[in-house]
Amino acid sequence: MSQSEPAAEASAKRSAAQPRAPLALTVNDKPYYHEGDPQMPLLWFLRDTLRLTGTKFGCGVGACGACTVLLDGKAVRSCTMPMAAVAEHRITTIEGLETDALHPVQQAWIEEDVAQCGYCQAGQILAAVDLLKRKPKPSEDDISAIGNLCRCGTYPRIRKAILRAAESIQGQGK
Numbered sequence: 001m002s003q004s005e006p007a008a009e010a011s012a013k014r015s016a017a018q019p020r021a022p023l024a025l026t027v028n029d030k031p032y033y034h035e036g037d038p039q040m041p042l043l044w045f046l047r048d049t050l051r052l053t054g055t056k057f058g059c060g061v062g063a064c065g066a067c068t069v070l071l072d073g074k075a076v077r078s079c080t081m082p083m084a085a086v087a088e089h090r091i092t093t094i095e096g097l098e099t100d101a102l103h104p105v106q107q108a109w110i111e112e113d114v115a116q117c118g119y120c121q122a123g124q125i126l127a128a129v130d131l132l133k134r135k136p137k138p139s140e141d142d143i144s145a146i147g148n149l150c151r152c153g154t155y156p157r158i159r160k161a162i163l164r165a166a167e168s169i170q171g172q173g174k
């Protein structure tokens with residue numbers, strides 16, 4: 001049964017007036033709280049609130065992967081991830097991937113000179129980090145299945161860098 005219009009309006013006003021419990025989350029090993037709309041995308045929180053602008057906005061509908069971050073170590077698309085879904089979770093952005101040295105994936109990216117315009121690259125790197133955690137010796141199909149788009153067409157260099165990083169990580173026994 002649907003609410004009558006005045007009743008629905010009154011109910012919306014009541015819930016808007018109620019204070020929201022803050023959502024707690026960890027970003028790059030630091031604790032944060034979000035007191036606004038729990039349906040706001042994580043991407044807005046990262047870019048607009050925390051000013052972590054390494055995470056990019058591409059399509060806004062979960063299709064391109066430019067906004068990829070790690071949620072408890074797993075690659076997710078932050079443009080379609082509501083803040084309510086990340087409460088009490090640990091987010092890693094490109095800024096927090098490694099703080100003391102380059103991550104082996106970042107090192108391989110440099111050695112293979114992957115980036116062109118660079119716009120998609122933070123998302124590509126974080127997606128590769130997730131892949132290599134799940135599949136330390138990825139196949140060509142595993143790499144293709146990542147599905148992050150690059151309008152500059154750097155895919156051949158991305159492949160080479162992922163394979164190079166896989167070897168490096170195995171060599172380090174990580």
Ligand code: FES
Nearest residue numbers: 058059060065079
């Ligand atoms: S901006 Fe999130 S998938 Fe494209």
Ligand code: FES
Nearest residue numbers: 117118150151152
């Ligand atoms: S390097 Fe330009 S979009 Fe990927």
